[in-house]
Amino acid sequence: MNLQRMPLVLIPIPPDFINSLRSARRVAVLTGAGVSAESGVPTFREAQTGLWAQFEPTDLATPQAFERDPQTVWEWYAWRRELVARAEPNPGHLALAALETSLNRRGAHFTLITQNVDGLHQRAGSQNVVELHGNLSQTKCSREDRVVESWPPTRRVPPPCPHCGALLRPDVVWFGEALPREALAAAERAANESDIFISVGTSGVVEPAASLPFAALEHGAIVVEINPEATPLTPLAAHVLTGPSGAVLPDLVKAVWPEG
Numbered sequence: 001m002n003l004q005r006m007p008l009v010l011i012p013i014p015p016d017f018i019n020s021l022r023s024a025r026r027v028a029v030l031t032g033a034g035v036s037a038e039s040g041v042p043t044f045r046e047a048q049t050g051l052w053a054q055f056e057p058t059d060l061a062t063p064q065a066f067e068r069d070p071q072t073v074w075e076w077y078a079w080r081r082e083l084v085a086r087a088e089p090n091p092g093h094l095a096l097a098a099l100e101t102s103l104n105r106r107g108a109h110f111t112l113i114t115q116n117v118d119g120l121h122q123r124a125g126s127q128n129v130v131e132l133h134g135n136l137s138q139t140k141c142s143r144e145d146r147v148v149e150s151w152p153p154t155r156r157v158p159p160p161c162p163h164c165g166a167l168l169r170p171d172v173v174w175f176g177e178a179l180p181r182e183a184l185a186a187a188e189r190a191a192n193e194s195d196i197f198i199s200v201g202t203s204g205v206v207e208p209a210a211s212l213p214f215a216a217l218e219h220g221a222i223v224v225e226i227n228p229e230a231t232p233l234t235p236l237a238a239h240v241l242t243g244p245s246g247a248v249l250p251d252l253v254k255a256v257w258p259e260g
Contacts, residue, residue, distance in 0.1 A: 011248050013255040017239045020222055021196060021256050024108055028194040029096060030187075030212055031114045031121070031245075032202025034227065038246040039087040041118050061174045066142070070167050074158040077170040081136055089124035092200070095249035097125035102257050111190035115202060115209050117172050130186045132179050132209055138171035147171055184208065191216040198224045201245045204231035213237075226252075 021027070033043055059065050059072070066073045100110040112129045114121055117136040121129050140147045143166035151162045158167045173179055187209070191197055197216035204210050213223050213233050225237040226248045234240055241248045 011241065011243055011251040013241070013252055014239050017222070017224065018256050021252075022106075024103070024195040026109045026111075026190075026194050027099075027103055027196045027198070028111045028113060028190040028212075028216065028221075029099075029198045029200060030191075030202060030209060031096070031112065031116060031200045032206075032209075033116065034201025035090075035092050035114075035245050036087075036116045036118050036120060037201070038090045038092060038244055039118075039120055041084055041087045041116075041120070058175070061172075062176055063174055064176075066167075066169055066174075070169075071157045074169070077136065077172070084118045084120075084136055087118065087120065089120045090246045092245035092249045093120050093124035093126070095245075095253045096121065096200075098253050099249075100126055100128065102253070111186070111194075113187045113190060113209070113212065115206065130183050130190065132173070132183050132187060134170070134172035134180070136170060136172055139168050140171040142167045142169045179208065187212060188215065191221075192219045194219075194221045196224065197221045198226065199231075199233055199237075200226045200249070202227070202231070204233045 037043070055076070059069075060076045061073075096112060100112065103110045110128060112121055112126050113132060114129060115132050117131070117133050119135055119137050138147050141161040141164060143161065143164055146163070148161055148163070148168055151159050151168065154160070158169065160166065161168055191212040192215055194216050197213050199213045202209070204213070210232070214236075217223050217236060222238045223233070223236065224239045224241065225231065225233050226241045226243070226245055228242065228244055241252070
């Protein structure tokens, strides 16, 4: 991982946290919209500009909206996909990938749990990623829920599933839908088994992800929060590193492993 792209160490990292991270055997990280925002990825509301400003979330991101007007929903997500494609991983993404590499080399296990759907963690080099809300770049069958990577050329919008003929849809979690069972189970397992749990760039109010750091606390983990603003987790965190993830995370990696 190219740490040369990261800024110099400016944010002090508590020495006891540095020692804990060096000796940790299982580390879990939860990331939210704040991490992606630093790459210029607009939030759902921020993306509702121009043509899309007239729509409410229930018009664009619910099963009912897709059933009522699948073409509009498909085109909205195609437009969002284009926005995300122009974004690049920021120093926070790169630092998390470097953290995973460093921990794995030392025999530790690392799990990155994300609420983001942009795939920037994978593009930065992260390997063990649990996507709680799906992935905007993927498409799945609206009937069978299977991911579909390709389909025959067609003028139909949305295109039909090549396996069963049902409409294809974005592979993201819409309002009113349950999170993918396997992803949620993996996230809960990582939180419960972690020695250190780090919450990054998330408001801590969107469930069920918001409960993960509290589950880690209950199981004895050292819980750390990295965020520009206070959240419901702040009073209970062992360490609170105030600031944007793109500044704090590179400092953290360099403080823990200054040799690179």
